[in-house]
Amino acid sequence: MRPRARGLGPLPLILAPLAGIAQAMSMASPWNGQPQWWLQLASLAVLFGLLERAASWKTAAAAGWAFAIAWLAGTFWWLFISMHVYGGLNPVLAAVAVLALAAFLGLYYAAACGLAALMHGRSAVVRALGLAGAWLVAELLRGTWFTGFPWGAGGYAHVDGPLAVFAPQLGVYGIGFVASLIAFVLCALLQPAVRRSWKAWLAAAGAAALLAACNMAVSHDEGPARPPLSVALLQGNIPQDEKFEPGTGVALALDWYRRQLDASQSSLTVTPETAVPMLPQQLPMGYYDAMAAKFARTSQAALIGIPLGSFQEGYTNSVIGLAPGTAAAAPYRYDKHHLVPFGEFIPPLFKWFVRLMNIPLGDFNRGALPQPPFAWAGERLAPNICYEDLFGEELGAGFRDAARAPTILVNVSNIGWFGDTVAIDQHLQISRMRALELERPMIRATNTGATVIVDHRGRVTHQLARHTRGVLVGEVQGRTGITPFAWWVSRFGLWPLWITGVALTGVALAAGGRRPRARP
Structure with a gap:
């Protein structure tokens, strides 16, 4: 038996x-x-x-x-x-x-x-x-x-x-x-x-x-360390229940982020996801042009989270890059590729569920994969938005050509939707893992935390207190080596x-x- x-x-x-x-x-x-x-x-x-x-x-x-x-x-x-x-x-x-x-x-x-x-x-x-x-x-x-x-x-x-x-x-x-x-x-x-x-x-x-x-x-080979790049990472701590309200959160965001962008002395300034919570054509008269003009006439650059598009073309959750020589009408642009179900697109058969909630949701257009990095100060900066850094195989897609591969990863996020919870810590560990996999520093600008600088070994070198309004100033060193993971995942997924x-x-x-x- x-x-x-x-x-x-x-x-x-x-x-x-x-x-x-x-x-x-x-x-x-x-x-x-x-x-x-x-x-x-x-x-x-x-x-x-x-x-x-x-x-x-x-x-x-x-x-x-x-x-x-x-x-x-x-x-x-x-x-x-x-x-x-x-x-x-x-x-x-x-x-x-x-x-x-x-x-x-x-x-x-x-x-x-x-x-x-x-x-x-x-x-x-x-x-x-x-x-x-x-x-x-x-x-x-x-x-x-x-x-x-x-x-x-x-x-x-x-x-x-x-x-x-x-x-x-x-x-x-x-x-x-x-x-x-x-x-x-x-x-x-x-x-x-x-x-x-x-x-x-x-x-x-x-x-x-x-x-x-x-x-x-x-x-x-990890690749040689590059000259330090000074960065300013903005954390607006805009209350989530006010963030998209015209009389409160929107006005606060437009004023605070504009003042920090103007005041920054760092080579690169980065804002969180949708830090500017309006389409460019909806902004107050002269707001966008003045913001672009600041970086056109200085030796500084910025990556700014902002929605783009129109009713006819569709909308995108995006990051624009402003730098000397960049026209206000044609800045660098990164469009989010990996959209959040229910948050940025509504899966089939679930519109009834979305109607039960009072959250500004919608169907966004999806960006390409991969997209070119933002070239600045000898670095190639690759933005990713919110939980896109959860997908190492997608970030790795940009590493097939070593000569064009990113030297620094940039995450812009807003997980204020989840309050002062362990979600902030979990998302930080995710970003640190991406830094380890690709051996690239990751800088993170978030609305409520964790706004940090992570080096290519996955170590947090600078961190801003969570759920506070402030600016994290520090330096980051890009890298150029290609890890085995980056090599095979960029070719075979x-x-x-x-x-x-x-x-x-x-x-x-x-x-x-x-x-x-x-x-x-």
């Missing part, structure tokens, strides 16, 4: 959500806002331990789904604030919407865990690679399908950890893959049979030594990871081995 898998009764559905909550806290902990790489590994190891003892694929899938719902809802719970506090949506409906999104995205991980249960009976190595491959595919599905929403991917917890060494080679999804392998080893070492095996402990020690060696090795994940999952499922019966 085939041995039955040892079930755990209802325990998986109790432990899995608790582990999921821990996974959510690992990206940016509630006690200090910093990533906790060890917590990500430990919580994933708990889930994998449950999968190893699951009585059937259905039990495993249910545990994976419960884990994912708790993880994802615990990660982006702040969407409730945008829908209820600022959108006026009924609190029950807002909470249900957050849970529904988490439940939908969690189906990818439920499927991965169900497939992992079908690998029972294979060797530990085959199970480890198969489960890591299935987990990688689930992360890629969440990050790309239906426009993608990879906020809180497991790899972000490692931006300060030992696995960060893999960012320039593999990117955040690759880090998540390596982390899942380590998590499987951790849960395997707790199994009674494995604990008694000196070979297993020797293999684990060898893997730890290899990881330590990777952290001490330099595997590619995420396909190498897709192929790896699908191949490992398929081979593990096809490998021989005894499969336990499901308990009746």
Whole structure:
């Protein structure tokens, strides 16, 4: 007779959500806002331990789904604030919407865990690679399908950890893959049979030594440091419920940002997303021309967040670049490519949901990919708007030609929709991961935070206090080297990871081995 898998009764559905909550806290902990790489590994190891003892694929899938719902809802719970506090949506409906999104995205991980249960009976190595491959595919599905929403991917917890060494080679999804392998080893070492095996402990020690060696090795050319560029990053802290109100937030924004742009002595001044909250043709007479004239007659430049377009042409969420020699009628222009569902475009069949909220939403036109950077002071500055920095493969698309690749990344954001929450910390870790992957400094100008300067190693060198109105002045040094990640992602996108994940999952499922019966 085939041995039955040892079930755990209802325990998986109790432990899995608790582990999921821990996974959510690992990206940016509630006690200090910093990533906790060890917590990500430990919580994933708990889930994998449950999968190893699951009585059937259905039990495993249910545990994976419960884990994912708790993880994802615990990660982006702040969407409730945008829908209820600022959108006026009924609190029950807002909470249900957050849970529904988490439940939908969690189906990818439920499927991965169900497939992992079908690998029972294979060797530990085959199970480890198969489960890591299935987990990688689930992360890629969440990050790309239906426009993608990879906020809180497991790899972000490692931006300060030992696995960060893999960012320039593999990117955040690759880090998540390596982390899942380590998590499987951790849960395997707790199994009674494995604990008694000196070979297993020797293999684990060898893997730890290899990881330590990777952290001490330099595997590619970072490129030389360039002359420092002085920057001024503006943080208006305009209240979100007033930001688009003509008599309050709009007037405040137009006055404050104009005065800071005029007063800035830095080589480059950057404003947040939609810092100028009106189309150029709607601005007070002479406002735009005077702003452009300031930079036309000085040795300074600015990147300014502003909506562009018309009713006939459509509208874009954009950044314009003003510099000497730039005509006011034809400035540098970057149009946001990766639009936010419900915020910047309305998915089919969901207009009824948008009508329930009092938020200035609309359908924007999508910018091209990639778009040329803004050339200034010997640097090539590549803007990205709000959560566009969540998509490393899209930022990496501009790195195919090393001679034209960006030397500095510039994020302009407004996540005031989500209040004074962990969303600010999470978004900062995302930007830091992009800096690590591409080995480019990232400067961030935001409405409420985090307005920072991040160097090419992902370290925050300058930071402005959050939810304050002020100007962050500092220096940033561009870089020119091309990381392995930038090289392959600019040519092949995420396909190498897709192929790896699908191949490992398929081979593990096809490998021989005894499969336990499901308990009746």
